[in-house]
Amino acid sequence: MALSINDSSVKLAYKGPFYIDVLSGMAGHLRQMYKRKPVTCNRLYKIFFELTQNVAKYSAEMCQLYQHYKYGGIGSFTIEEKNNTIQVSTTNMIRAEDAPVLVSYCNEINSMSLDALREYRSRKRRPEPGPADSGAYIGIIQIGIITRNKVEYTIEPLSERFSLFTITAKVDIE
Amino acid sequence: MEKLKNIVIPANKETPYFPAVEFDYEKGECTLSGESYMEDCYKFYNPLIDWLNAYCEQKNAIVFNFKLYYFNTQSSRMILKIFETLMKFKEKGGQVEINWYYYQSDPDMVEEVEDFQRESGLDVNLIEING
Numbered sequence: 001m002a003l004s005i006n007d008s009s010v011k012l013a014y015k016g017p018f019y020i021d022v023l024s025g026m027a028g029h030l031r032q033m034y035k036r037k038p039v040t041c042n043r044l045y046k047i048f049f050e051l052t053q054n055v056a057k058y059s060a061e062m063c064q065l066y067q068h069y070k071y072g073g074i075g076s077f078t079i080e081e082k083n084n085t086i087q088v089s090t091t092n093m094i095r096a097e098d099a100p101v102l103v104s105y106c107n108e109i110n111s112m113s114l115d116a117l118r119e120y121r122s123r124k125r126r127p128e129p130g131p132a133d134s135g136a137y138i139g140i141i142q143i144g145i146i147t148r149n150k151v152e153y154t155i156e157p158l159s160e161r162f163s164l165f166t167i168t169a170k171v172d173i174e
Numbered sequence: 175m176e177k178l179k180n181i182v183i184p185a186n187k188e189t190p191y192f193p194a195v196e197f198d199y200e201k202g203e204c205t206l207s208g209e210s211y212m213e214d215c216y217k218f219y220n221p222l223i224d225w226l227n228a229y230c231e232q233k234n235a236i237v238f239n240f241k242l243y244y245f246n247t248q249s250s251r252m253i254l255k256i257f258e259t260l261m262k263f264k265e266k267g268g269q270v271e272i273n274w275y276y277y278q279s280d281p282d283m284v285e286e287v288e289d290f291q292r293e294s295g296l297d298v299n300l301i302e303i304n305g
Contacts, residue, residue: 024190024191038279038305039279039280041279042244042279043282046282049244049246050246050247053246071213122289125247125251126254126293138247139246142247146282
């Protein structure tokens with residue numbers, strides 16, 4: 001998985017295991033970078049964790065080097081400023097069979113109004129998670145609610161069994 | 175019935191993803207403060223909810239303060255469980271006061287809390303603080 005940074009609009013980037021302490025440190029750095037825009041900063045902070053914790057938990061590529069951590073999903077993220085928005089993208093490996101499910105999640109969420117998303121979130125977070133844990137789905141719903149923008153995504157097949165999933169959320173700079 | 179022991183978990187800079195916890199049996203006041211995005215929400219919150227259930231069997235009033243400035247979606251499920259526990263307490267005649275403190279720079283938190291209110295049926299006092 002290649003990570004290419006050739007643009008000064010990239011403010012922060014990382015590739016590796018998404019251990020919670022790594023994410024926590026990065027998020028602290030984000031807070032410092034955007035502390036002069038507190039409303040934007042808060043939104044950015046929230047979607048950063050929603051996106052990255054999905055990678056930590058659900059990436060098909062894992063690093064369990066440190067037994068201390070429950071989740072060691074591997075991926076990459078970039079934070080870019082473009083067109084008066086801050087764009088947070090994560091990329092991680094997924095099983096090829098999960099691609100249509102993720103596409104369906106994103107399209108469904110993108111089609112909903114804010115009120116519909118809030119109602120949907122209420123329904124989705126109520127039941128206890130079981131084998132079909134909808135954690136990642138609720139995370140994407142939350143991103144739609146926080147950003148008030150559609151998420152963008154790409155799926156790049158790597159092999160018969162695996163693909164790369166990239167999702168981008170945009171926060172308007174206020 | 176045996177009196178419950180207080181739960182006190184101080185904030186820890188090395189693990190900022192756990193909120194500070196103060197559940198005071200004598201005062202009848204519970205506070206969660208900081209941020210909540212730990213890896214295993216159930217492991218952290220289930221003992222707190224067990225404590226709350228036991229408290230509600232013994233006492234007749236509670237004040238619950240939320241000073242959570244960020245929580246992830248898994249944590250929001252557990253927060254909703256707390257609300258549901260408090261609602262059951264209220265339905266049995268308990269007095270419930272819930273205060274939610276939020277930063278002026280986080281107006282989105284108001285919507286989150288409104289949704290908790292709607293989902294649980296409980297009223298929440300929203301208190302804006304500078305920052």
